[in-house]
Amino acid sequence: MRIVILGSAYPLRGGGIASFNERLAEHYQQLGHEVDIYSFSLQYPNFLFPGKSQFSDESAPNGLRIFSKVNSVNPFNWIKIGLELKKANYDLLIVRFWMPFFGPCLGTIQRIVRQNKHTKVVCIADNIIPHEHRIGDQILAKYFLNAVDGCVTMSRSVLDDLKEINSKIPATYTPHPLYDNYGPSISLEQARAALKIPVEDKVVLFFGFIRQYKGLDMLLEALGKVELQELNVKLLLAGEFYGDEDLYQSLIQKYGLQDRIYLHTSFIPNDEVGKYFCAADVVVLPYRTATQSGITQVAYHFDLPMIVTRVGGLPELVHDGLVGTVVEPNIAEIAKGIASFYDQNKGSVFRENMKEEKKKYSWDIFGEEIIRLAK
Numbered sequence: 546m547r548i549v550i551l552g553s554a555y556p557l558r559g560g561g562i563a564s565f566n567e568r569l570a571e572h573y574q575q576l577g578h579e580v581d582i583y584s585f586s587l588q589y590p591n592f593l594f595p596g597k598s599q600f601s602d603e604s605a606p607n608g609l610r611i612f613s614k615v616n617s618v619n620p621f622n623w624i625k626i627g628l629e630l631k632k633a634n635y636d637l638l639i640v641r642f643w644m645p646f647f648g649p650c651l652g653t654i655q656r657i658v659r660q661n662k663h664t665k666v667v668c669i670a671d672n673i674i675p676h677e678h679r680i681g682d683q684i685l686a687k688y689f690l691n692a693v694d695g696c697v698t699m700s701r702s703v704l705d706d707l708k709e710i711n712s713k714i715p716a717t718y719t720p721h722p723l724y725d726n727y728g729p730s731i732s733l734e735q736a737r738a739a740l741k742i743p744v745e746d747k748v749v750l751f752f753g754f755i756r757q758y759k760g761l762d763m764l765l766e767a768l769g770k771v772e773l774q775e776l777n778v779k780l781l782l783a784g785e786f787y788g789d790e791d792l793y794q795s796l797i798q799k800y801g802l803q804d805r806i807y808l809h810t811s812f813i814p815n816d817e818v819g820k821y822f823c824a825a826d827v828v829v830l831p832y833r834t835a836t837q838s839g840i841t842q843v844a845y846h847f848d849l850p851m852i853v854t855r856v857g858g859l860p861e862l863v864h865d866g867l868v869g870t871v872v873e874p875n876i877a878e879i880a881k882g883i884a885s886f887y888d889q890n891k892g893s894v895f896r897e898n899m900k901e902e903k904k905k906y907s908w909d910i911f912g913e914e915i916i917r918l919a920k
Contacts, residue, residue: 546573546636546637547578547634547636547637548580548581548635548639549583549633549637550566550569550570550581550582550639550640550641551615551630551641551654552566552582552584552639552641552669554566554582554609555567555605557584557588557613561724561753561839561840562641562643562671563584564724564726564815565839567606567609567726568726569908570609571606571609580610581612582609582611582612583612583626584612584614584615585613586613586616587616587619589617614629616650617647623650624653624657627655628657630654630658631658631660631661634663634664636665637664637667637915637919639667639668640655640666641668641669642670642672642689643671644672645679645681645682645683645689646685648685648686648688649688652691652692655689655693659692659694665694665919666695667693667696667697667918668690668693668696668697669696669915671836672706687710687711690707694715695714695715695716695919697716697718697911697915698717698718698719699718699719699720699836699837699858700721700857700858701718702857702858703858704716715918717914717918719911719914720837720861720906721862721911722842722906722907722910722911723842723846723903723907724839725908726815727815727822730819730823730847731819736824737824739824740781740807740809740820740821741807742781746777747776747826747887748778748807748825749779749781749825749829750780750821750822750824750825750829750849751781751782751783751829752813752818752821752822752840752843753840755785755788755810756787756788758833758834758835759830759832759833760832760854763831763874764780764831764879765780765793765800767877767879767880767883768780768800768880769796770877772884773880773883773884776884776888778805779805779806780802780805780807781807781821781824781825783813783821784813785810790810809821822843822844822846823849826887827850827851827852827869827883827886828844828851828852829851829883830851830852830853831852832857832874833854833856834856835854835856835857835858836857837861837862838862841859841863842862845868845899845906848899848903849899850868850891850896851895852870853870853872854872854873854878854879855874856874864902867895870886
């Protein structure tokens with residue numbers, strides 16, 4: 546097939562979304578399909594972007610054709626790109642949708658492409674309604690969804706949101722595949738030496754962009770609880786602040802956590818991701834809300850146990866007592882879950898179980914589901 550993926554890719558630093566799109570393109574290429582990626586020349590206006598930079602300093606991925614052409618806020622560009630893709634007559638257009646802001650841009654391009662009566666349009670929906678709600682979200686999401694032929698969601702909660710907005714659209718749920726593009730595992734000793742962390746420390750990891758809905762503040766308050774103070778649990782905090790950094794710094798000061806936190810609060814490039822996951826005992830996702838999270842699929846790749854909150858699709862990916870622990874989204878339960886992980890020495894059992902469990906999350910299964918839906 547001739548396939549085009551419409552969504553973030555190099556040189557944008559789209560975090561997991563860009564990495565996912567590139568990995569999906571590689572997967573289809575390995576199967577013999579012809580694949581292009583149409584990414585953004587302008588993804589977010591600067592005033593809407595919460596981080597420090599939208600662009601990566603890393604090398605371009607090998608073997609991928611990436612065209613940075615889409616301007617998210619220019620309607621004339623949407624028409625131009627739509628006509629270009631319509632004329633190219635791809636068999637399949639895969640569109641990545643994660644927030645309604647992109648609804649007008651992507652929805653307009655899709656409408657034009659579908660006029661060729663040949664290209665099928667399948668959406669991969671990370672979210673339908675975002676974690677941080679805004680006025681007009683449903684209208685913009687509806688405009689986008691009304692111009693797709695089918696939709697793949699990676700959590701059942703997103704599938705439910707989709708059906709509320711458009712119950713007629715062909716849609717399916719299939720779990721987020723593994724992020725296996727961050728290199729092989731290294732030993733805990735190697736990883737901790739690289740990050741200057743003593744081998745004997747008890748270390749939990751918080752990884753990814755730091756946003757309010759991800760609950761880092763609850764994790765910091767949990768670290769201040771007596772049970773975690775007595776265990777001397779330390780936090781490896783790896784990710785860029787996408788919001789008010791002062792809130793978190795004030796909690797660090799309030800609970801005297803300065804000596805119990807390893808701060809790496811800049812963007813983590815792809816070739817350094819592995820050492821953070823290999824240096825930790827467990828990764829904690831203390832989210833207030835969630836659909837799914839790519840962090841769980843990075844953790845599976847590195848066989849790193851997880852403690853997640855019971856929100857959205859996280860319990861679908863982290864089976865309680867098998868590969869990690871599911872707790873209620875509050876400070877006391879997060880603290881209890883971490884303490885139990887260490888007190889009951891669960892790490893080695895969880896790691897063994899992950900080796901089998903992660904076989905479910907293959908790119909073969911995910912990629913085939915998109916093709917099946919398109920057909």
